[in-house]
Amino acid sequence: MNIPSLKGAVSAEEWQLRCDLAACYRLIALYGWTDLVFTHISAKLPGGEHRFLINPYGLMFDEITASSLIVVDQAGNKLSESQFPVNRAGFVIHSAIHAAREDAGCVLHTHTRAGVGVSAQKNGILPISQQSTFVLASLAYHDYEGVAIRDDEKPRLEADLGTANYLMLRNHGLLTVGRTVADAFLQMYVFETTCQIQLAAQSGGSELVQVESHIVDGVAESIRSQTEGLGGGFVWPALLRKLDRVDPSYRS
Template sequence: MTDTASTPLDIPSLKDRVSADEWQLRVDLAAAYRLVALYGWSDLVFTHISARIPGPEHHFLINPYGLMFDEITASSLVKVDQACNKLDDSPFPVNPAGFTIHSAVHAVREDAGCVLHTHTRAGVAVSAQRDGVLPISQQSTFVLASLAYHDYEGVAFREDEKPRLQADLGDRRFLMLRNHGLLTVGRTMADAFLNMYVFESTCQIQIAAQSGGSALTQVNPQIVEGVSHAMKVQTGGLGGAFAWPALIRKLDRIDPSYKT
């Protein structure tokens, strides 16, 4: 009897059909999908991570809709335009409704090389709390230094929601989608992923602390004001690039097939 769980998808390699820059971006984005699955942030086949392909065309890479995040490879990622129309002969479908939030961010943020969105239990739980992220942990100070909120308007597929989401996000790196989940923006995939790691940790810590039943001690607001410098010190000024090579080595030890 064949173990279908271990049978790889038959996906032809695109390595020799795209530019070196696009291929590296595909590898990094596929790695991000695998890492999201590894850390337990995926929501079956739902939610998305998008990456803008270098160049003036405003083309993007997004996941093939219907694949689990731990199945995604560099070659299976689908190239789309700003309206989520497929730009190459991919056998996989895409989810235009799921790209609405991502396209809204990419359209107004030149620094948004990558946009990462999750529906984790801790993230949604905190997004449903009236006060949102509380300043009760070191992790929360990094988030609060660049955090925005966007009110829930139903499943995000309507074009008229985009201007409101764009206005709410502004120039922030972290966006809490009320009653919905978490979103991070990064210049690179490494930055977007590290931002989400901190955001998700913040929410998990908050839910755990609240479950203890005791009054919570809050961080001095002046500490939040100086946190940007502290983050640069922590990462040697490299941001997400400081942790990314170690994450890639971790993936390579587990399953390097994301690079195919």
Template structure:
């Protein structure tokens, strides 16, 4: 059953954030990165409190709307009158990052086949493609500790992430941190492409050519030029136009 609109109950800023986050969920579903109902994207609500929006547990990503998103605090207390629950494992990972990183406007986590496959490889992400250079410039790893529902894992997750914006969760999947929802989506698009390309290259059976490490060190400037200094905001309007053509229900 569709969630009742909460537009009149929240600020214009929060409503825009809700629409963008719902769009991100629909786009993740469209690109085939979802895992039924088991992964998460969160967005921090601007302000002094560490409040953020996360998906209602049990809804498929292509069902999520601006109004159905759940607003929670650092202790997983619901801050809006929502009939939906929040996945404890999703809350632990996302709350840990929002708590430690003031710049974490959005945290996006996936369990794609390619992402989990690379996360299981001992050497992790390899410098095999142009896409990989953007990932390797800001990459961290976190060892698998089981399903992440124990709060005691949070300090280790925070320490492993540090200031990185891309993270391989070993034997688990991929995670990105973005200043905005648009930044996080573009980062995950790049991360997922990196993993798919790596697996395709490895499946060829021949010797692999690695990118010169000096190129990785200059990749931040390359990204700035490529997006006109806008980062994810450069592609986000086009993605929203695409979504409005094929799946506009997220706006409600």
């Protein structure tokens, strides 16, 4: 692909966001959470214009670079030049959340086997692991209404999400809402791991021991303590170093 670099052509703040979002796409690929080209991560650009960065539709996540990311408006219309299209239908969920949540700097959605598997279980996330307590402290559910391409689903999606940062889309997958790209990624790491652990525990066939509810109630302070109040920003530099060792081309 011959995609001209936008470094120097956009503000320093936008370039940093582009690098972080491209890194997030690469990390999702690295950890094996992709569904070919069919999920999205969006990030809100600085300023009050309600503009967002999203992936060029058709690229694998391990191909995405900072300069290849496309600017779209609230309706998913393309605002920047690109040889690639934008999947406007795929932006429906993201646009609803960005519209409803001013704190949604990044929205990350996956269709992993573990995530979809647990989303199909009537009881959803069970309090059976340390990771699950982090999720349960800020978890919401949204029932499946078919492929999310209709605008009339948005009000129900927004109402179900509320102020939660973890959203389980029933029979569909996982979604996290982060103040930053780093926050959204760390939350998805915890969400995905929670689902993998649950399926592994259930496969053993034994009765499961559940975490007491008062532990879940106090988990917010535990999260702040574990990350020194930095949230995803605590682990993000280490993740970027890991990614740079594998392939630093996401920065181009």
